[in-house]
Each structure stands twice: as C-alpha cells, then as structure tokens.
Amino acid sequence: MNPKNLLLIFTRNPELGKVKTRLAKDVGDQTALNIYKFLLHHTVSITKDLPITKEVYYSEQIHENDIWDTSIYNKKQQAGQGLGERMEHAFETGFKNGYSNIIIIGSDMYDITSEEINQAFEKLNDHDFVIGPAEDGGYYLLGMSKLKPALFANKEWGTNTVLNDTLQDLDKENKVLLEAKNDVDYFSDIEEHKAFQHFFQ
Incomplete structure (x- = not known):
C-alpha cells in the first residue's frame, strides 16, 4: 500500500428525489435513485481493492451500516457551502494529514476502472495535477500533489464551463489530462448504454 496516496470519494446520501435530479x-425519481445506487455499488467495486487510503465524504450525514465498509473506507462529512468549498476542504485536510498525492472522484461514474485510477496516481509522481475531462464540460477526476485553492473558486459547478475554467487556472502548471469520459447526468448519457438497459425494460 502506498501510504502517501489518498483517494477522496464524494457521495450524496441516496434519498428519493434528491439524487440525479436531471436524470x-x-x-x-425512483428509477433515478435505483440508478444512483447501482453507480454507488460500481464505485465500491472499482475502489475497494486499490492499495491506497480511501475516504468517503458524505453530503448530508455519515451512515454507519451501508455499502462503504469501515474496514476499507474512512468516513467523513463534507464541510462548506458549495461544491468548491467542500472539495477544497477535503484536499486541504488530506495534505495536512501528510498525504502527497490526492485524487477526488464522484460516485456516479460508470466508465472508469481501477486501473485508470491507479494510472492517475502514477501520473502524479511526475506531474502536479491530473484531470479526467468529462464529455459534458466538467471533470470526473481531479488529482494534485499540491493544493491550489484557485481550482475551487469562481466556478459554475454543474455547467459545461468547469473544465475550461479549471484548465485556465492550471495554464502554467505541470498537468496531464486523462481520456475524456461520459458521466451520468442525463437520460441521454445512458439511453444506449448496455449496463443501464435493465432499468428501462
């Protein structure tokens, strides 16, 4: 296990009417919740065996007996007003706790693998920042080996400007981009995707 690597997983508490609202x-609401729970289980399956420290940050409240096994995941509460503030707090806490390379992902990506998360950590050995661009203009993964607060400020979270604004902040930084991927926000994102067809039978 690499004691210097930390994976942050941001998750929403799976409640009817409060997750995947655009979908x-x-x-x-019920199918959207079912799909979100399916994505949560997928996130567990691709992260549980990674040889790194893993922290799950809950949006509302920490649940003790859920799919996130406390012998594998440290459970934390998101702190701050908006998404940017909450992410910055999680990164800042990780660096204060002595981690060198920190990556954040959400819990609603299907098209990402354990190998790709490992590769992203490897890239942080010779880059300061790594970004996984989402096809909708956001990003599905953000990693850094030093804290840069500008990445979390002045962003219209959930819009198609987030990636470009983030890349502008990193203009002069040593960064690397991963393969662009599709995250799950709208029906059109999964309408033709084999893994989701059973929800629409």
Whole structure:
C-alpha cells in the first residue's frame, strides 16, 4: 500500500428525489435513485481493492451500516457551502494529514476502472495535477500533489464551463489530462448504454 496516496470519494446520501435530479426528469425519481445506487455499488467495486487510503465524504450525514465498509473506507462529512468549498476542504485536510498525492472522484461514474485510477496516481509522481475531462464540460477526476485553492473558486459547478475554467487556472502548471469520459447526468448519457438497459425494460 502506498501510504502517501489518498483517494477522496464524494457521495450524496441516496434519498428519493434528491439524487440525479436531471436524470429523474426523464426516468422518474425512483428509477433515478435505483440508478444512483447501482453507480454507488460500481464505485465500491472499482475502489475497494486499490492499495491506497480511501475516504468517503458524505453530503448530508455519515451512515454507519451501508455499502462503504469501515474496514476499507474512512468516513467523513463534507464541510462548506458549495461544491468548491467542500472539495477544497477535503484536499486541504488530506495534505495536512501528510498525504502527497490526492485524487477526488464522484460516485456516479460508470466508465472508469481501477486501473485508470491507479494510472492517475502514477501520473502524479511526475506531474502536479491530473484531470479526467468529462464529455459534458466538467471533470470526473481531479488529482494534485499540491493544493491550489484557485481550482475551487469562481466556478459554475454543474455547467459545461468547469473544465475550461479549471484548465485556465492550471495554464502554467505541470498537468496531464486523462481520456475524456461520459458521466451520468442525463437520460441521454445512458439511453444506449448496455449496463443501464435493465432499468428501462
């Protein structure tokens, strides 16, 4: 296990009507919740065996007996007003706790693998920043070996400007981009995806 690597997983508490709201407009609240739970289980499956420290940050409250096994994941509470403030706090805490390379992912990506997360950590050995661009103009992964607060300020979170604004902040930094991937926000993101067809039978 690499004691200097930390994976942050940001998650929303899976509650009806409060997750995947853009997706729910097309498929309904219950199906959206079912899909989100499916994505949570997928996130567990690709992260549980990674040889690094893993912290799950809950949006509302920490649940003790859920899919995140406390022998594998440290459970934390997100702190701050908006997403930027919450992410910055998680990174800042990680660096204060002595980690050298920190990566954050959400819990609603299907098209990412354990190998790709490992590769992202490897890239932080000779780059200061690593970004996984999402096809909708955001990002699905952000990693850094030094804290840069500008990345978390003045962003319209959830819009298609986040990636470009972030790359502008990193203009003169030593960074690397991963392969662009599709995250799950809208029905059109999964309408043709084999893994999700059973939700629409």
